[in-house]
Amino acid sequence: AQKITQTQPGMFVQEKEAVTLDCTYDTSDQSYGLFWYKQPSSGEMIFLIYQGSYDEQNATEGRYSLNFQKARKSANLVISASQLGDSAMYFCAMREGLTGGFKTIFGAGTRLFVKA
Amino acid sequence: GAGVSQSPSNKVTEKGKDVELRCDPISGHTALYWYRQRLGQGLEFLIYFQGNSAPDKSGLPSDRFSAERTGESVSTLTIQRTQQEDSAVYLCASSSSGLLYNEQFFGPGTRLTVL
Numbered sequence: 314a315q316k317i318t319q320t321q322p323g324m325f326v327q328e329k330e331a332v333t334l335d336c337t338y339d340t341s342d343q344s345y346g347l348f349w350y351k352q353p354s355s356g357e358m359i360f361l362i363y364q365g366s367y368d369e370q371n372a373t374e375g376r377y378s379l380n381f382q383k384a385r386k387s388a389n390l391v392i393s394a395s396q397l398g399d400s401a402m403y404f405c406a407m408r409e410g411l412t413g414g415f416k417t418i419f420g421a422g423t424r425l426f427v428k429a
Numbered sequence: 430g431a432g433v434s435q436s437p438s439n440k441v442t443e444k445g446k447d448v449e450l451r452c453d454p455i456s457g458h459t460a461l462y463w464y465r466q467r468l469g470q471g472l473e474f475l476i477y478f479q480g481n482s483a484p485d486k487s488g489l490p491s492d493r494f495s496a497e498r499t500g501e502s503v504s505t506l507t508i509q510r511t512q513q514e515d516s517a518v519y520l521c522a523s524s525s526s527g528l529l530y531n532e533q534f535f536g537p538g539t540r541l542t543v544l
Binding site: 344345346348356357358360363365366404406408410415416417418419420421422 | 464473487518520522535537
């Protein structure tokens with residue numbers, strides 16, 4: 314079974330608008346962490362934001378926020394005020410605790426295109 | 430300080446040959462990960478080292494793949510008898526510990542092409 318599901322292979326957004334990238338996950342662990350990474354065409358992986366399973370508030374980092382809905386097992390990334398430089402692949406990842414051995418599993422990614 | 434480094438950056442090999450890929454994690458990072466990323470796809474977990482614990486090898490796709498780590502430093506990923514389907518970018522990442530909240534820092538990757 315897929316641990317991390319990103320259902321949007323590609324997304325378009327107009328510059329300066331907000332966009333939501335979807336991520337759902339599957340775990341039986343009570344303790345886990347959720348991450349989002351950005352991969353521009355250069356290939357580097359850039360950490361964006363983290364949400365812990367016990368965090369009661371949604372994580373925010375500048376223009377990035379994570380819409381965490383624990384009961385629905387979703388951890389959507391919201392990018393506000395999109396910029397042309399946001400065009401990239403975005404990966405959702407989960408690190409499980411004891412049951413997952415603390416390794417990190419990545420989703421298939423969503424390619425975001427920001428239009429001028 | 431220096432980030433995660435990987436060598437070589439590119440490797441072209443013939444089918445059937447063995448290859449070794451190297452990863453130098455950030456100094457002091459106890460956790461080290463290897464991933465494979467095929468063209469246009471996501472990251473596929475291969476193996477995870479945490480301190481002196483036995484590595485988690487559950488992602489290795491076949492017994493042609495193996496990895497070692499010397500203490501909490503350099504790691505090598507070895508692929509024996511390479512096949513064309515092994516062509517991919519191999520990414521290494523390290524984090525300061527295996528705790529849930531520790532972000533991973535990625536190296537630039539090694540692009541492997543098997544002819």
